[in-house]
Amino acid sequence: MRKAMDYVPRRAAELIGEALADTRVVVVNGARQVGKSTLAEVVLRHDPNGVARFLDDPVTRAAATEDPVRFVRHDGLMLIDEVQRVPDLWLAIKHLVDRDPRPGRFLLTGSARLLALRSLPDTLPGRSETIELWPLSQGEIEGAPDGFVDAAFTHGADMRAGPSALLRKDYLMRAARGGYPEARRRESPLRRRRFFEGYLADLLSRDVKQVADIEKAGDMRRLVALLAAQTSGLLNVNRLAGELSITAPTVRSYIEILETVYLVRLIPAWSANRGVAAPKVIFVDPGLAGHLTAGAVTDASLGGHLENFVLGELARQLTWADTPVRLYHYRDRDQYEVDGVLEDNAGQVVGVEVKAAETVRADDFRGLKRLQRRLGPRFRAGFVLYCGTDSLSFGDGLTCLPISALWTTEAGRAPGA
Structure with missing residues (x-):
């Protein structure tokens, strides 16, 4: 897991924690460089079984593209950073959380308004909550x-x-x-x-x-x-x-x-x-x-x-x-x-x-x-x-x-x- 530098506590951290307690998929959306990945990693530390996947890494992205279903299998909370880079992951996540509706399964981050992206094959109505992260207040x-x-x-x-x-x-x-x-x-x-x-x-x-x-x-x-x-x-x-x-x-x-x-x-x-x-x-x-x-x-x-x-x-x-x-x-x-x-x-x-x-x-x-x-x-x-x-x-x-x-x-x- 990446090391957080000079982390400034964010008000969104509490919102994410509340959402993960009763929602299967939580999406953190916001501009590039506002601290989404750092914040998500801070939240992930509260789950001892949590894992993080960063799609800006070419090897990780290739694995997600090749076999998205296997990529998203995990018992604890999974953080997928920059999820819009592999649109097929959305269908795999939807398939998984439909069959196992426990809350707090996925924490996704993206540097664009994900539901507005035409490349995404499906949305997650009723299964997800989106939290916007702005630059520091x-x-x-x-x-x-x-x-x-x-x-x-x-x-x-x-x-x-x-x-x-x-x-x-x-x-x-x-x-x-x-x-x-x-x-x-x-x-x-x-x-x-x-x-x-x-x-x-x-x-x-x-x-x-x-x-x-x-x-x-x-x-x-x-x-x-x-x-x-x-x-x-x-x-x-x-x-x-x-x-x-x-x-x-x-x-x-x-x-x-x-x-x-x-x-x-x-x-x-x-x-x-x-x-x-x-x-x-x-x-x-x-x-x-x-x-x-x-x-x-x-x-x-x-x-x-x-x-x-x-x-x-x-x-x-x-x-x-x-x-x-x-x-x-x-x-x-x-x-x-x-x-x-x-x-x-x-x-x-x-x-x-x-x-x-x-x-x-x-x-x-x-x-x-x-x-x-x-x-x-x-x-x-x-x-x-x-x-x-x-x-x-x-x-x-x-x-x-x-x-x-x-x-x-x-x-x-x-x-x-």
Whole structure:
């Protein structure tokens, strides 16, 4: 078994343990280099009969391809890393767990959204649970609670955070370092730049090819750069198609591929029938987006990267929050907008606006107030997250908090818990 270097405890470890207790197959999906293999090995150590199989090893991959049925036979927990490399293993696993439905049989990892891959011969409905692993959250890095989402729905606008010592430059520095464990280990900006360059090249040359045949890899690379230049902006497929001199359907298919390999994430519009229907585009890791735009830094681009940083932290928390929540954005035809809209299963909404300034004005709540008027009692709270130090009330249901409240806030008791 491989040795874990500088392992940072992940919140997903508990989720995986809970899933293995009652589910036959657990799949850990996420971007390349986020620590899936390391996390899976840590979980595997709790099973004395556990075995690990790594399909990036040519000999192991050849054995799996030659005789997938024999390859998956084992009495304890079996970890298969990068399982998408041998699609025939899915049928062998399905055959085995259908005849022996004990929980905790397989722990699978993959660097793409496995169920979206056309090469897979079958899925495992009712037999599997998928857990998404993002790059490290700020709470995982700092050993902090990471409880903003649950606390927002529990306490609403009464939620407060302690004074923060972080200012705009500190948040931008955190965003630039990103959350890939390997990138964070590199103290020098030059060394991190080398990591990001190699990471992107490897992703586009290897992972993308597992998803689809791309005739012009250069178009995909230029699309990634254009998306980074408008980080957290609305997706305008026709504009991107015009700049790349390719068709709009091709742009859509390329973006779908970039989502499949966990490079970008689309944040859908909330209530599109009364507003702008286009989704927002964020990068799964803000450090990579910052690397791609390092030579063209403006106040607008810095604001976009800071928003990407905040929305990414919220998206990470959704994978472990006790409150079932979906993340949207809001923009209406009158140009009122809210960067992040969190909605729970009961239809309660928390709005989040991101400001790169170190002070807050009443006008910064403009979009949140519009959302509050529209929703009435469904509006749980509205927060402006900014680069200042203090938590302050701005009227009924509206509060400003330091951005660090995202990871320093205790979750508290979730609704219905």
